[in-house]
Amino acid sequence: MTEFIPPGSRFHALPSPFPMKRGGQLHGARMAFETWGTLDADGGNAILIVTGLSPNAHAASNAQDPSPGWWEAMLGPGKPIDTERWFVVCVNSLGSCKGSTGPASPDPATGEPYRLSFPELSVEDGADAAVSVVRALGITQLACLIGNSMGGMTALAVLLRHPGIARSHINISGSAQALPFSIAIRSLQREAIRLDPLWNGGHYTEERYPESGMRMARKMGVITYRSALEWDGRFGRVRLDSDATDEDPFGLEFQVESYLEGHARRFVRFFDPNCYLYLSRSMDWFDLAEYGQGDVMAGLAGLRVASALSIGAATDILFPLQQQEQIADGLRAGGAEAEFLALPSPQGHDAFLVDIARFGPAVAGFLAVT
Template identity: 55%
Template sequence: MGPATRYFDLEQPFKLYRGGSLPHARLAWESWGELDENRSNAVLIFTGLSPGAHAASSPTDREPGWWEDMIGPGRYIDTDRHFVLCVNSLGSCMGSTGPASINPDTGKPWRLTFPDLAIEDIARATRLVVDHLGIERLHALIGPSMGGLTALAWLKQFPESTRKLALISTACSATPMAIAIRSLQREAIVTDRNFRDGNYTEDAWPEVGMRLARKLGMISYRSATEWQQRFARQSQDYFPPTLFGMRFAVESYLETHARKFVGQFDPCSYLYLSRAMDMFDACDSDESLKRMFDRCFSGQSLVLGVKTDILFPLVQQKELAVALEASGNEVEYHELPSVQGHDAFLADIPTFGKPIRKWLNES
């Protein structure tokens, strides 16, 4: 992790939503900009499944972040105006405690002995970092993808804790389509011969399973329209030909991205976070989504989505916007034009950045 990354030790032990606890846990976090005198300008960004806390570069860490062109001085999320905070999710392997971390009781990685992880745990752990910084109420809460689930889990546990709420390419719960895709990803990992019930080693990593899981992810993150525009039926010879080898450019594209991912993310962390996404339902203890918002949020909301997203389809963003409006909130809803599917919020920054900046800076 870069020098901009800081760490916060959670309360000991940290009890989890579905039972069990962690005897020791910490979260990695980064921030940009300065808190104002009243600590009222804080913008909290929750991440998707795989990103870490490094959402943008800074003077102490010049490495570009996962939302580099969105966050910074004069950018769409303007750090000259806002104090921006991003916390790596509990359960991740990007600096925070997760299945890849050492269990202090055994001296070995947690792996499959890690307690059952819920999206609610990610939200509550993050709240402890926010409290540590002396922030009583957020100016804005921004949740893209899995981060939107975490934002809803945050609101349910900490009602009226933010003035503004942005839900981006997300939903109140996973569709059967999304569950099916993630189920196949998990199956690819756990059936890899090197997985060995979580007892894999650096020398025998479940590489095949992780590669296949990443390829399935990449297919679901983008759209058929984009594949057609970028690759069509273009052939290539980048990878050595075999009987059923990679004859098309789209195949080598998936392979290249899959190989990059293999060494960057821990298999068990992937399994736990993926399952947590499938298990989450913002309405599991409320009569309706409207009732949840009635109880938990009153303020300015922004809901963004794209028609080409098959992982979090547009109907789910419409559902969020309708419920927010029905509960009396001011809602700004946009169906944004992009062929880049679910990943559009990462890949098409100007399209997403303009409505975010307008909404964020409105009084």
């Protein structure tokens, strides 16, 4: 059980006990976060970023950690999220293994990792933990709340559970509920991990680690993060220059297979399997219809924010465009000035991470009038 904490992380102690939505509570829990820019005297220029499943709090380089962050092209001086104007906070999700308390963290009651004794995790728990960081920084109201992928769900939960916390909201490739296709993919990913004999009911070690299960889970994820259009344009049917198939007739033969294998191997030892299981399941459980008497649009209409932008990529199969359009329509029904923007990016769900040429101007344009 290993935690992977960026060197620039700061920590906020959550209230103890910290109650969880589905029961149970945490004691001595913490949230990892990083900041950029300077908070105005009135605290009115604050932006909170809540992330997808796997990122840490290091969204961009800063004085504490000059290494490039996962959203380096989007965040910084003169960039779409301009830190010369905004004070930006990015939190690592509750339940993660990158600084915030999760299944890989030590349980103060035993001194051993929580593993599967960690309480059932919901997106709403992550929202409450993120707001606790914001409040601790002296921020009464955010100028903008930004969430992408799973963070889009978390952001909606923040608006739900903390009315008035943000004047505006940008939801990027997010959703108000998990759809069957996404649930099915994540279910298979979790099954791949749990069926690895070395998972051992969550009691693995660094020496006996469910690497095969994590590799398969990550490969399935990466396939859905990009589009068929990009896979074709990037790799085509190019074969590897290798004689490996002579030794293993079912081994890697195409460049796309080699790419997936390399990507998965880089990931498996840098994300804790139990944390992956908990965060993945929390996304499947999230459904704003729960707060709208079974109607997701009613759940969205119950959220209060002055203005919002919901953005998606036309080729996203994991969080398809109709989900971002639904968010805009639902927030508009609740009184927000909400816009939906469909971007023709060929790069699928991951487009917001790599297609800054399209996503950057959309974010910058919205913030310019915020």
